[in-house]
Amino acid sequence: MTAERRTQLLVASSPVLAVLAALAAGAAVIAAIGEDPLAIYTLLFRQAFGTGYGLGQTLFRATPLIFGGLSVALAFRAGLFNIGGEGQMLLGGLAAALVGAYAPLPALALLPAALLAAAAAGGAWGAIPGMLKARFGAHEVINTIMLNFIALSLVGWLGHRLFETATVRTREIAAGAVLPRLGAWLPALRSAPVNASLLIALLIAAALAALLFRTRLGYELRAVGLNAPGAEYGGISIGRTQALAMTLAGAVAGLGGVNFVLGYKHYFELGFTGGAGFMGIAVALLGRNSPLGVIIAALFFGALAYGGLVVNQRVPRELIEVLEALVILFAISARPLLERVARRWA
Amino acid sequence: MSAGVVLLFLAAALRISVPYALASIGSCFSERGGVVCIALEGILLTSALGYTLGAYATGNAYAGLLAALAAGIATAWLHAEVTVRFRADQITSGLGINLLAAGLTRFGLVRVFHSSSNSPRVEGFADLPLGPLAHLPVLGSLIASPLVLLLLVLLPLSHALLFRTAFGLRLRATGERPEAGATLGLSVTRIRFAGVLLCGAFASLGGAWLASEQHSFTDGMTGGRGYIALAAMIVGKWDPLGAAAACLLFGAAEALQIVLQGSAFPSELLQALPYAVTMLVLAGFIGRAVAPKAVGVPYDPEQA
Numbered sequence: 001m002t003a004e005r006r007t008q009l010l011v012a013s014s015p016v017l018a019v020l021a022a023l024a025a026g027a028a029v030i031a032a033i034g035e036d037p038l039a040i041y042t043l044l045f046r047q048a049f050g051t052g053y054g055l056g057q058t059l060f061r062a063t064p065l066i067f068g069g070l071s072v073a074l075a076f077r078a079g080l081f082n083i084g085g086e087g088q089m090l091l092g093g094l095a096a097a098l099v100g101a102y103a104p105l106p107a108l109a110l111l112p113a114a115l116l117a118a119a120a121a122g123g124a125w126g127a128i129p130g131m132l133k134a135r136f137g138a139h140e141v142i143n144t145i146m147l148n149f150i151a152l153s154l155v156g157w158l159g160h161r162l163f164e165t166a167t168v169r170t171r172e173i174a175a176g177a178v179l180p181r182l183g184a185w186l187p188a189l190r191s192a193p194v195n196a197s198l199l200i201a202l203l204i205a206a207a208l209a210a211l212l213f214r215t216r217l218g219y220e221l222r223a224v225g226l227n228a229p230g231a232e233y234g235g236i237s238i239g240r241t242q243a244l245a246m247t248l249a250g251a252v253a254g255l256g257g258v259n260f261v262l263g264y265k266h267y268f269e270l271g272f273t274g275g276a277g278f279m280g281i282a283v284a285l286l287g288r289n290s291p292l293g294v295i296i297a298a299l300f301f302g303a304l305a306y307g308g309l310v311v312n313q314r315v316p317r318e319l320i321e322v323l324e325a326l327v328i329l330f331a332i333s334a335r336p337l338l339e340r341v342a343r344r345w346a
Numbered sequence: 347m348s349a350g351v352v353l354l355f356l357a358a359a360l361r362i363s364v365p366y367a368l369a370s371i372g373s374c375f376s377e378r379g380g381v382v383c384i385a386l387e388g389i390l391l392t393s394a395l396g397y398t399l400g401a402y403a404t405g406n407a408y409a410g411l412l413a414a415l416a417a418g419i420a421t422a423w424l425h426a427e428v429t430v431r432f433r434a435d436q437i438t439s440g441l442g443i444n445l446l447a448a449g450l451t452r453f454g455l456v457r458v459f460h461s462s463s464n465s466p467r468v469e470g471f472a473d474l475p476l477g478p479l480a481h482l483p484v485l486g487s488l489i490a491s492p493l494v495l496l497l498l499v500l501l502p503l504s505h506a507l508l509f510r511t512a513f514g515l516r517l518r519a520t521g522e523r524p525e526a527g528a529t530l531g532l533s534v535t536r537i538r539f540a541g542v543l544l545c546g547a548f549a550s551l552g553g554a555w556l557a558s559e560q561h562s563f564t565d566g567m568t569g570g571r572g573y574i575a576l577a578a579m580i581v582g583k584w585d586p587l588g589a590a591a592a593c594l595l596f597g598a599a600e601a602l603q604i605v606l607q608g609s610a611f612p613s614e615l616l617q618a619l620p621y622a623v624t625m626l627v628l629a630g631f632i633g634r635a636v637a638p639k640a641v642g643v644p645y646d647p648e649q650a
Contacts, residue, residue, distance in 0.1 A: 033457070081437060083437070083441070132625065132628070132629050135629075136628075136629040136630050138625070138628040138629045138630070139628060139637070141382075141384075141437055142576075142577070142580060142624065142625075142628055143625055143628060145384075145573055145576075145577075146577065146621035146622075146624050146625050147621070147625075149570060149573065149617075149618065149621045150618045150621050150622065153614050153615060153617040153618035153621075154614075154618070156614040156617070157612050157614035157615055160614075278441070278445075281438065281441060282442075282445075285438060316452075316453055316456045316457070318449050318450075318452040318453040318456060318462075319449070319453060320449075321445065321448060321449030321452070321453075322446060322449035322450055322453060324445060324449070325442050325443070325445035325446035325448075325449055326446065328438065328441070328442035328445065329424075329428055329434075329439065329442045329443070329446065332428065332432075332434035332435050332438050332439055332442070333428050333432040333434045335434070336432050336433045336434055336644070337432055
């Protein structure tokens, strides 16, 4: 094995090592509060994957994480950090809910229109930092954080007009805009809330894989991400490519809003994202910005989210949040560490 | 608006900007040294819980302050360890630490106070005996608060530390061109650590202020203030004085929102003002904000 190959292997294993390290740290905390870590983890993952209903819950929670993770991964491939998934998903969900509830469209056109609205709202919210970056060189990290807050204020303001009396939710969508639950076709999933949004997420993942690795635009995107000056020298416009990448990333995150709005509750509710747009960063990080990796990482975090609820009786659910954070911190520390170790060996 | 409302508005604006200013000044040290400090939110949160635990255990606000400093500096230390020692991505580290802080503080609430929402009431700071100064309109009651007085003393000092001392010069050098500093024999690692820990100390004062003013810790009580402080630092152009001024502006916007609540004016849109201003500044529409050149870039001597 050459030294280079060894480095690659070590670095490739860093997400797995990070997860193991975080689970070990979590085990120490679980033991410290007087519970059996092995029993807790067994319970957690058995509940998350072992029953049809549990699997359906895990998949339901993984769905917006796939959208969020793909959004971050796509932007990252173009050298951009999209922290705006939360705001993009929020506005995407709102747009879908409004079209689903108010658009005077025939039933057949309603669902496509609601999906398009979600992608368009998220895409517009992603385009702003993308264009500010392209035109003025303004840093997208700060701008996307700012836009998350602006999206919240916007929803707060619109909410006065839109929300049902004494609630923080919009009117229910028409039947034609509903994304069906998978339990309708797969009885094993029973009444779990996982719905057709999952299929859309998988389709988008496949489409993004094709876009990134099989098209000219994908090539340009990756070229800008890997070496912007080099790409520009080769005739690729950095600004145009990055603005486009942020718009697409926003659209993907925006679509993530439909899982709750069109597939689960059938209305928009304040705080429905539950941090999924934000957790997309962890998902992309762990999935190493590849569409398949994102799906696997989203399943892991989805299982943690649902399993954490199940074990709440014995260990506080907050511990799961700590675990998620530790996975992030270990994952980003492991890579530079392993690279250094590999360099020593070489 | 009557004179009374104006005074009320001014007092509210000043009071709101105190924690922003403390955190914002702190972030100047971290960022000038080359480390992005999105972890500000997490530092505010852990130090607020630290204050509450300290004040709850002892019944003394100053013990709470020490506990806040310990918790906040420990959080900043973790950020420094991950970003400076392990040279990991600074933005992701900050976000991870904010998530960690949210989880840990909630975990602490549940374990110590058996509530997932709030702690019992704890002591706040007693006003300092300022004699006639205490009767100043608006300012009197504010500067009698020890943390505000501390802020007023620390503000010019932090500007001087950054721009008038050898340490400040070295810190700024590591944020602009770390390899140049290293060539002169400076330890980039040590200087960047110092910057991040200073940031932690200042932000901890902000966390202590929040918990002491509210006399308790509530889940997620910082409510994004760390991000506003970070935005103010950018609007203030990475200078403690500018950052504090931006915090006053943001505080005024928030106070105006409170005054206008219930009126026909859409006060929620005012909420977005600090964020919109920050975006305009970043795009160069209002002055030009230029970040330290090496901010966000891990320093790896083996590759320099």
